[in-house]
Every structure is written in structure tokens, then in C-alpha cells.
Amino acid sequence: MTPARRLRPRSLRSRLVLIAGLLATCAVVLCQIAGLTVVRTWLTDQVDDRLTHFRPPTGVYRYIADGGLLRRPTTDTTLPSDYRVFFYDQRGRLLDSALGDSDTPGPRLPRNAADLHLTAGRPGTLAAEESSGSEWRVITYMGPDRMRAVVALPLDTVDGATTKLLWVSLALGIAVAGGVVVLGNVAVRLGLRPLTRVERTAQRITEGALELKVPVPDPDTEVGRLSLALNTMLDRLRTALHRTETSERQLRRFLADAGHELRTPLTAIQGFAELLLDEPRMSDERRHEAHTLLNQNAERMSRLVDDLFLLARLGESPHPHRETVDLLSLAADAIATTAVRHPLRGITLEPLGTARAGHDPDLDIVETTGDPYQLAQVVGNLLANACTHTPLSARVRVRVGAACAGEHGLGADRPGRVGVGPPQAPGTPLCVVEVADDGPGIEPGQAARVFDRFYRAEALGTDATPGTGLGLAIAAAIAQAHDGRLELDTRPGAGCAFRLLLPAPCPAPDAPHETQDPGCATGVSAGRR
Numbered sequence: 156m157t158p159a160r161r162l163r164p165r166s167l168r169s170r171l172v173l174i175a176g177l178l179a180t181c182a183v184v185l186c187q188i189a190g191l192t193v194v195r196t197w198l199t200d201q202v203d204d205r206l207t208h209f210r211p212p213t214g215v216y217r218y219i220a221d222g223g224l225l226r227r228p229t230t231d232t233t234l235p236s237d238y239r240v241f242f243y244d245q246r247g248r249l250l251d252s253a254l255g256d257s258d259t260p261g262p263r264l265p266r267n268a269a270d271l272h273l274t275a276g277r278p279g280t281l282a283a284e285e286s287s288g289s290e291w292r293v294i295t296y297m298g299p300d301r302m303r304a305v306v307a308l309p310l311d312t313v314d315g316a317t318t319k320l321l322w323v324s325l326a327l328g329i330a331v332a333g334g335v336v337v338l339g340n341v342a343v344r345l346g347l348r349p350l351t352r353v354e355r356t357a358q359r360i361t362e363g364a365l366e367l368k369v370p371v372p373d374p375d376t377e378v379g380r381l382s383l384a385l386n387t388m389l390d391r392l393r394t395a396l397h398r399t400e401t402s403e404r405q406l407r408r409f410l411a412d413a414g415h416e417l418r419t420p421l422t423a424i425q426g427f428a429e430l431l432l433d434e435p436r437m438s439d440e441r442r443h444e445a446h447t448l449l450n451q452n453a454e455r456m457s458r459l460v461d462d463l464f465l466l467a468r469l470g471e472s473p474h475p476h477r478e479t480v481d482l483l484s485l486a487a488d489a490i491a492t493t494a495v496r497h498p499l500r501g502i503t504l505e506p507l508g509t510a511r512a513g514h515d516p517d518l519d520i521v522e523t524t525g526d527p528y529q530l531a532q533v534v535g536n537l538l539a540n541a542c543t544h545t546p547l548s549a550r551v552r553v554r555v556g557a558a559c560a561g562e563h564g565l566g567a568d569r570p571g572r573v574g575v576g577p578p579q580a581p582g583t584p585l586c587v588v589e590v591a592d593d594g595p596g597i598e599p600g601q602a603a604r605v606f607d608r609f610y611r612a613e614a615l616g617t618d619a620t621p622g623t624g625l626g627l628a629i630a631a632a633i634a635q636a637h638d639g640r641l642e643l644d645t646r647p648g649a650g651c652a653f654r655l656l657l658p659a660p661c662p663a664p665d666a667p668h669e670t671q672d673p674g675c676a677t678g679v680s681a682g683r684r
Contacts, residue, residue, distance in 0.1 A: 168344060168347055171347075172339045175339040175343075180328060180332045183331045183332070184328055187328060191324065194320055195313060202313065203294075205308060206306055215240075215254075216302050238255055238307070239309075241253050241261075241304070244302060247303075248268075249264055249267070260284040260288045261283070262293055278293065290314070291310065292308050292310055293308075294307075349370070353378065353381065357385070365393060365396070368389065420456040424449055430445055477524045477526065479523075480525050480527045481522055482530070483521055486553050489535045489553075490504055493535065502553065503551075504518070505554045506555070518555070521587075524660050529633045532629065533588075533630040533633050533634060533641075537653045537655070539626060541594075546594060549594035552591045554588070556587055557586055559584055560656075565654070565656065571645070573602050573606070573643040573645075575634065576631075576639060579640060584658070584659035585658065585659055586656075588657075595647070596646050596650055602643055602651075605627050606628055627641075639655065641654070641655055642656065
């Protein structure tokens with residue numbers, strides 16, 4: 156490290172005080188220099204004024220020309236002032252005759268008037284005869300017979316006043332610089348106190364106190380705006396950390412649940428395989444039973460792996476393939492497939508308004524855009540969930556229709572409802588597929604977890620096969636990938652209803668369409684079934 160860098164102050168407060176001290180010192184020095192210049196010029200002008208108002212009388216020239224004062228001047232020729240008068244004769248030679256005090260060294264005059272280099276009637280400055288003496292201010296006058304007189308005044312009073320003023324200025328400058336450093340240090344410390352509090356709070360936050368917030372003294376100041384920006388950054392950082400921690404917890408729980416779910420069928424397959432190997436002479440009936448259980452556990456593990464792969468694919472590719480999908484036909488196909496697996500179930504297909512209207516409306520073709528295979532899986536998972544967790548006596552109704560968000564609370568959060576996906580803005584046209592049952596319903600504590608991965612409630616249907624606990628999680632992920640929403644309304648003891656809400660496509664300008672509500676367009680075609 157260089158000496159300059161070693162001596163450079165590191166703290167902001169020291170730098171501000173140093174800069175303020177240097178600026179104040181420079182300002183004082185410049186002002187004092189300007190003052191000294193003005194005072195010296197004014198005093199010199201006073202001396203020049205005295206010189207221009209003093210002119211040797213004509214008789215002195217005649218007296219000098221007649222040979223007077225050819226010897227060294229005596230006290231009788233001393234002027235009662237600090238004036239000094241010197242003479243040059245007709246040939247331009249400096250005469251020894253002079254008027255004034257001869258005890259002090261006078262100006263350094265040349266022996267020849269031609270070397271004087273002074274303009275007649277205009278003051279000039281000459282050095283003293285001795286180097287330690289003060290300078291002289293001189294002026295020349297032309298006398299009779301080409302004689303010349305040089306009138307001089309010393310500048311010792313000017314130099315004395317200027318020197319005293321210089322020392323006063325230096326003392327004042329030092330005092331001002333010291334005062335600026337001391338008082339500036341106090342002022343800067345007080346001014347930077349809010350920034351110091353911000354610094355201390357930031358230091359505590361870096362030590363782990365993430366719940367703290369930076370104090371905002373005044374939002375209209377630079378420190379206040381900095382504090383607001385830091386608080387906004389801290390809020391985003393806390394949110395990101397919370398999301399990261401939540402994601403890590405979910406990932407650990409997901410891996411643990413996946414390992415547990417895969418371990419169960421793998422253990423069963425391993426056990427029955429060892430049984431077949433250890434007892435090659437077992438009866439055909441027991442062998443068939445072992446083969447059947449092996450096949451069931453293999454299918455269960457295959458379904459689990461397929462569901463996990465689908466969830467991973469939905470996470471990596473959130474934008475599914477889109478094409479026009481007829482939700483009414485899709486629901487009818489899902490009901491037919493579910494009826495094959497659950498032949499004793501009573502599943503009906505109804506219009507959406509059946510539960511609310513006093514009459515039976517017709518089934519309308521409801522079209523939306525999306526991946527038909529993924530949407531079919533959503534409806535199939537909802538039907539499988541209803542058949543698995545309700546008794547055989549419970550009826551399952553599939554309702555398909557179009558509505559606007561906000562009608563009868565559709566698409567909005569409210570007490571007793573669990574929703575996955577953001578709420579829909581009121582008046583937004585929606586395509587709705589609802590799977591409702593009149594079974595025992597779901598308790599509120601369980602309802603809050605039904606969309607979690609690997610969460611499984613108790614199966615009540617006698618024709619139910621154990622699931623993987625991923626059906627509703629897959630349905631929620633597909634709904635969100637289609638910019639939709641999955642809702643659950645439940646009333647313990649009175650059944651529950653799962654509702655898939657998808658955005659309705661905007662109809663073409665010339666395409667025929669019907670509108671169930673004048674306030675929104677619903678993308679329902681004119682066909683009837």
C-alpha cells in the first residue's frame with residue numbers, strides 16, 4: 156500500500172470533514188489574498204496621491220543650478236517629513252544634493268537620468284539602496300534648463316500594514332480551519348446519525364436478525380429513500396428465503412413420501428417373488444394369488460412412477476399444448492371410463508345451473524382451449540377421488556357449463572373454500588366442470604391438505620383401490636398450467652364439490668354464440684345435447 160493510500164481517510168465522516176476543512180481553508184486563503192491585495196493597492200494609491208501633490212518649487216532648481224547644496228546635505232536641508240527629493244543636472248547626472256532625511260537609505264537611483272526608465276509625472280517603484288530596506292515610490296518632474304527632480308516616498312508603512320494584516324490573516328485562517336474541523340466533525344456526526352443507524356441495523360441483519368427493518372427517518376431525504384429501498388430489498392429477500400425454505404421442506408417431504416410409497420409395492424413384489432422362488436411346489440391357487448398380488452403392486456408402482464413423471468413434466472413445461480376442447484364430451488368420456496371401473500356407481504351428467512335454477516336447463520357444448528389429454532385426466536382424477544372417498548350410496552354429479560367469475564361466488568376465495576390458483580376477476584368468462592357428491596364431506600383440517608402431494612384420506616368406497624395420493628395434486632398442477640383454478644367446497648356431512656375453472660376463449664367476430672349473462676361473454680356454442 157502506498158503512503159498516500161495509507162494516509163487517506165477511510166470513513167465517510169473523516170472524508171467529509173477533511174473536504175470541508177480544505178474548502179474552508181482555501182476560501183479563507185483566497186479571501187485574505189484578495190483583502191491583502193486590495194489594502195496594499197489602496198495604501199499605494201494613497202502614497203501616489205501624496206507624490207502627485209508634491210512638486211518642488213522652481214526656486215530650488217535655480218538654487219541648485221547656482222551651485223547650492225553641492226556638499227552633503229546637513230540637518231538644515233532635512234525636510235520635516237518622509238519625502239526625499241533628488242536632482243539631475245542639465246547633462247542628466249545625479250547630483251549629490253538632496254532634500255530629506257539622509258540617515259536612512261534612500262531609493263536606488265541610477266547615476267544617469269537616461270537609465271531611470273520613469274515617465275515624467277507617473278509614479279513608479281524602485282528598490283532601496285540596501286537590500287534590507289523598504290521599496291520606494293518615486294515620481295519625476297522636469298525642471299527649468301532641462302533639470303529633473305525625483306520625489307520619493309518610502310513604502311515602509313505600506314509594507315508594515317500589509318505584514319500585520321498577513322499575520323492576522325494567517326492566524327484567522329488557522330483558527331477557521333481548526334474550527335471547521337472541530338465543528339464540522341460534530342455537524343457531520345449529527346448529520347450522518349440516521350445513516351449510522353442504518354449501518355448498525357444492516358450489520359445486525361447480516362449477523363442473522365432478518366426480522367429487523369431499517370429505520371426511515373424522513374422519506375424525503377436521501378437517507379430516507381435509501382432506507383425505503385433497503386426495506387423493500389429486505390422484504391423481497393425474506394420472501395425469497397421463505398419460498399426457498401418452503402420449497403426445500405416440500406422437496407424433502409416429497410422425497411420421503413415418494414420413497415415410502417415406492418417402498419411399499421417394492422417390498423410386496425420382493426416378498427411374493429421370494430415366496431415363489433422358495434416354494435416351487437406350492438399349489439396352483441396360491442401361485443395364482445401370488446401372481447395376482449405381484450401384478451397389482453407392479454401396476455401400483457407403475458401408476459406412481461407415471462404420476463411422478465407427469466408432475467415433473469408439468470413443472471418443467473408449464474405451458475401445455477393448446478387446442479379447442481369440448482368439455483361436455485370430455486366429461487361424458489370420463490364418466491364412461493369411470494363407470495367401467497366402478498360399475499355400481501351412480502354418476503350423472505348435468506348442466507351447471509341445475510343445482511341453482513328452478514328448472515332443468517339443457518346441456519350446452521362448452522368449449523375452451525387446452526390440452527385435451529391433460530384436461531381429461533383432471534376430470535378423471537376428480538371422479539376417481541369421488542368414487543374412492545364416498546360410500547356406494549352417495550351420488551356423484553358431473554356438471555358442465557359456462558359462467559362469469561363472481562356468480563354464486565365462483566372463482567373467489569371465501570370461508571370454507573380451498574382453492575389452488577389465483578382468484579378470478581369478477582365478470583371474467585369461465586368454463587366450469589364441477590364434480591359434486593352427497594357423501595360425508597371433508598373436515599376443514601383435511602380439506603386444507605387435499606391438494607398436497609401424497610396426502611390420502613380414508614377410502615370409504617367398497618370398490619375403491621388404493622391411490623397414490625397424487626391425483627388431486629396433478630389436477631391442481633394441470634389447472635394452473637392452463638391459467639385456471641381448482642376449487643373445493645365442502646360441508647361435513649353434506650358432501651363436497653370440486654370445481655375446475657378454465658378461462659373461456661374469446662369467440663370469433665362472426666361466430667354464433669349465446670350469452671348467459673349480458674355482462675360477460677362465455678364462449679358457449681349454440682349446439683344442444
